[in-house]
Amino acid sequence: MKVSVIGVGNMGSIFAEKLSEKAEKVLLVEKVPEKLARFKREPFEIVDIETAKLSDYIVLAVKPQDASSILEKLKGYSGVLISIVAGLKISTIEEYGILKVARVMPNVGVRVKEGVLAVSYSEKVRSEEKEGVKSLLESLGLVVEIEEKHFPAITALTGSGPAFVFVMTEAFLDAALKMGLSFEVARDLVYKLFEGSARLLFETKEHPAVWKHRVTSPAGTTIEGIVAMEKSAVRGGIIESLLASHRKALELEGK
Ligand SMILES: NC(=O)C1=CN([C@@H]2O[C@H](COP(=O)(O)OP(=O)(O)OC[C@H]3O[C@@H](n4cnc5c(N)ncnc54)[C@H](O)[C@@H]3O)[C@@H](O)[C@H]2O)C=CC1
Ligand SMILES: O=C(O)[C@@H]1CCC=N1
Incomplete structure (x- = not known):
């Protein structure tokens, strides 16, 4: 062949x-x-x-x-x-x-x-x-x-998607540096964090909200971060990024 x-x-x-x-x-x-x-x-x-x-x-x-x-x-x-x-x-x-x-x-x-x-x-x-x-x-x-009609959505979601995940990974590394960790130490921990979290979802097939709930203790450290995330509209920002990418993919198809 x-x-x-x-x-x-x-x-x-x-x-x-x-x-x-x-x-x-x-x-x-x-x-x-x-x-x-x-x-x-x-x-x-x-x-x-x-x-x-x-x-x-x-x-x-x-x-x-x-x-x-x-x-x-x-x-x-x-x-x-x-x-x-x-x-x-x-x-x-x-x-x-x-x-x-x-x-x-x-x-x-x-x-x-x-x-x-x-x-x-x-x-x-x-x-x-x-x-x-x-x-x-x-x-x-x-x-x-x-189905071919879903190509613009898939282009945004999984074609461009890695770039969005890399930006998020970079933000974790920036935070780690701010907290005083070296890049070398933070890198291996953060990469494994993303891999482990993704594997957990992939293997259990559960909704991420279920696992978020399992991580978040009442009055604990996680909920402090979640509140800050929601205040800075991280979720909306990510959705908007994917939708912008989707619009561009539609435009490339002349739609
Ligand atoms: N980079 C990515 O993550 C993804 C890219 N794609 C698609 O894959 C395609 C390629 O993307 P990249 O590899 O990132 O681009 P690239 O620019 O790295 O590679 C394109 C290659 O084609 C060569 N080329 C251009 N005209 C040519 C010609 N007439 N004859 C022979 N070679 C020619 C260029 O010299 C270059 O090496 C694009 O259409 C992109 O939409 C799809 C999904 C993900
Ligand atoms: O940025 C792009 O247009 C290409 C398509 C999906 C990923 N890279």
Whole structure:
């Protein structure tokens, strides 16, 4: 099985690395030569778009503004195009005569195989091809099939989501420094705090309010912090951030 990746930037480079564990050959197309330096080895091959067209699957991982010129060159591609481009609709890709499309919204968690990958397929993708896409993507994280209409929401929630979580993590670290802890000590504690809290929710499937209640003692330390959080409208700020991101994702789709 041959897989190509077009655009070997933040996301494309991670896809290339992880997919190389599944595919016998990973062909790479990238316009900035320096980004290819680390891929000058087996099973990678640096190619042009014409050669990439001979592969069974192509991952399109360029910025939205660069997609149309590449789709023009991929016209009539008969394999499955796996597009991770934010805002690029399946119907737009089909206009280029590329009829087998898997639209995917990943997130940076793919770097550690803990990504979230939402996927929708065009009508022409056969069930065995869907299985092929799923098996490729499972080397990057949790794969969930969704209706294409939910892409803007998923883009905000889990595509952009890590950036919002990183801002919150940074705020915890700032507070730790203010309290006199070193960055090195705080870092390991805070990262584990986020990981442990997320795992607890993921495994118990309980609502976060249930666990918040279990942590919060009457007249204790937690409720002091919760009151301060609510006064500074942290909850509203987070909701507004996600909604702003959602609006932008809708705008990218021309909505
Ligand atoms: N970074 C992220 O966390 C996420 C990104 N995405 C989507 O993934 C796509 C890529 O994002 P990033 O990897 O962050 O961008 P990036 O800018 O790091 O990578 C894009 C790469 O494409 C290359 N490129 C551009 N035009 C080209 C052409 N004509 N031929 C060959 N290579 C070309 C660029 O040189 C660059 O290396 C975007 O469409 C974005 O919406 C989706 C989910 C998460
Ligand atoms: O910021 C962006 O537009 C892309 C899509 C989701 C994450 N990064």
